[in-house]
Amino acid sequence: MISIALPKGRLGEKVYAMLEAAGYGCKDVLNPGRRLVLYDPETDVRYFWVKPTDVGIYVERGAADVGVAGKDILDEYSPDVFELADLRTGVCRMCVCGKADFVDPVDRPLRIATKFPHIARRFFDSRGRDVDIVKLHGSIELAPVLGLTDVIVDIVETGGTLRENDLTVLETIGDVSARFIANKVSYRFKNAELSEMARSLGGS
Amino acid sequence: MENVYEQRLTGLYESFGYSRFRTTKFEPYELYSFNRDFLRSGRIITFTDLDGSLKALKPDITLSVVKNSGGTPGKLYYLETVYRPRDHRFAELRQAGVECLGTVDDYSLCEVVALAAKSLLCFADPGRAAGEGGSAFLLLSDLELLGAVFDAFGVPDGAKSELTALFEAKNADGISSFCAKYGIEGADSLRELARLFLPLDEGLKRLGELCPAAVPKAERLRELSVTAELFGVRELLRLDLSTAGNLDYYNGLIFRGVVAGVPFNVLSGGQYDLLPARMGSPLGAVGFAVYLDEVENSIGAPVNARPDEILLYNDEKSLKNAALRANELRAAGRKVLVMNEAEYEKSASKRR
Known part of the structure; x- marks a missing residue:
């Protein structure tokens, strides 16, 4: 069996x-x-x-x-x-997303909201970028809109939710x-x- | 007290003339901090001893065996408790193992592999035949062979650990993407090599067809497939190149043991000459560890403490008779439980 x-x-x-x-x-x-x-x-x-x-x-x-x-x-x-x-x-992508006019604040840790803290940490560790990860369980897109974080790490299928909230894909981490x-x-x-x-x- | 599995393993290792290595629970912390890359987990329970020295509860026994060998060859086994993280907490785990220190020649290598295979049979269901579709397998690989395979396909040095991880996951589609990314030809052969799980002889033959350039590095395994017959364990051996393990620890043959009914590896081992070398010893070394907790958590340990006879009493006269009869039976080598009848009934009904 x-x-x-x-x-x-x-x-x-x-x-x-x-x-x-x-x-x-x-x-x-x-x-x-x-x-x-x-x-x-x-x-x-x-x-x-x-x-x-x-x-x-x-x-x-x-x-x-x-x-x-x-x-x-x-x-x-x-x-x-x-x-x-x-x-x-x-099929979808794991992406770093943020506002279209996002500029990386290099003088402090990058604040990231995500349901995938290990993936986010591994990705930014590989670049030596210091990050502050906020683990959320849903409505991740809300975090940068309200200023809770600078960016999000999340899966993106069509990008519809991102567009409706004035967010965009900044970088692709990998295919899913x-x-x-x-x-x-x-x-x-x-x-x-x-x-x-x-x-x-x-x-x- | 040792359970049945532990008794079987002890009997097996002693029948090959291995001596028991007994150890204390603590070692100076620096033994582990200097050799952290040889440990399964770098997380260790430490405490300050009464003399101010920093000690650690043993996360591993091999380091102690090699340290205590003082450069003298020996064939040793152990049955100890180790302290390691498990499910995000520290746990007290039972572990058995064999360490063969000295010249690692064809005989000693094969003997240790045979002991590993026979260790698996100590847990295996005797109703299922060993080997194909059977109760246990010993999965064999060789790090020098794997290195030769990677070199034969032109895998860049900086990408070898990535490909090793794909082999460990038998991730054939991942290997296709890897080959496309690095411009490596022969993805079909690499995928099949990662998927290999064949009786040792057949596996080596297929390896020769898929990667002829690596054949010289398969000599150690080929020798093993011949000598394993002498020990009667050939049926259990499988070539499986996904068995990569800790690359800092092992330097040649590497193996893992699986038993039907236990979802994790119950045994891991291989040749680890680098550890004695780091401790300044000229010895070679090959050995393995058996994770008894994995076995007992999944299939339990056979009960060996059950009495052969149960004598009950309910008054002074029957108590005296029971005590006398128990003495006679114990003198004849029987295990006898003497108990008040009413209390025995109560405990028996609770057990039911």
Whole structure:
């Protein structure tokens, strides 16, 4: 049996469609009702929906053999897992954003609002820039508008929210997309099945 | 008291003539501050001793073994408690290990690898066969070999750690992007090398096809695949180049152990000549550590303290009979629990 952790939400549903098309379907996954775990004896796969930020933990600790997580989540939480395939869906960018007339205040630490403090710190550390990171859980764009911070580090898909708040992308940190990940021990004991699953999802 | 796993490991290492290395819980802090890059984590619990000296609770045993060897060759094992961060807190962790100090020749290398593989079988489910689809694998790589592979593909020195990280994650798509970024040809071969997980013989054959220039550096592994047969552990060995580990610590062969049912590596080891060299010792060194807490957290330890006999009493007469009978049984080597009948029932119902 292969256990699969899917991220709740649109991305998870999109990836489930890919898995189903690849022959790993499971009845009722998209309509689980109150059931938390769904098993299909025909395909011998077990699915469960978890919070996107938790997928890496479920996989790293072996509760799931494989899962799907955004590259942003993997970079932020650094779970010790194999990254078997780029699913090329949920594509966006991790960016530094601010007001269009932003000028870096080089005489003091740069104030940054973000949901991704580790990514932000790594990026600015690599440049030797001193930063003051403010961790927020939502409405990140509000921070520079109200003067809480100078810039934000966040994922940008279309840029619509930024434009509506007179913000712009100042710099791209990296590309983000959904990744098919595997527990490092499961990969060894279920090597043939997991390698085949990765291949069928477009892994190179 | 040692549990069943610890007894099995102790028995295994002693059957190969290894002597037990016993240690205190503390070492002078400078031992770790000077050798921080040899530790799994640089975070250490320190305290000021009564004489004003700065001490540390041991985060690692290998440093103590090498320090105490005084440049004398030896084959040692240990079973100790170490103190390291785990889940953002310090934890007290049980660890076993083997250290072989001296000339690291083909025999000693293979013996340590065999002991590592046999250590995994101490935890493995006897109902599952070792090897393919079995209960345990020892994953082998070699840092000199990996270096030769990278050189053969023309990976720039400054980008090697980036590619090592991609190998460690078996990130094939990441390797494609890496090759495009640095203008490296042969991305398909590099991707396959990162994904390799094959029985050692097969793996070496495939490696030779994918990267012939690195074959001379695979000699150590090739020798191992032959001698492993002598120890009966060949079925457990897998070539897996994602096993990179701490590049500051190891300098040759490197290995990790996995056991079905435990989601993390339960064993890691390799050749670490750089550590004795830094301590001014001419010795070579190869060894490994077994993370007993990972095993016990996932699959538990078999209970070995259960009594063979339980004798109950409920009055003075039955108490006397029970005590006498218990003496006889204990003299015959049985483990006997004597207990008040009512209290035994209560504790038994709670356990149920």
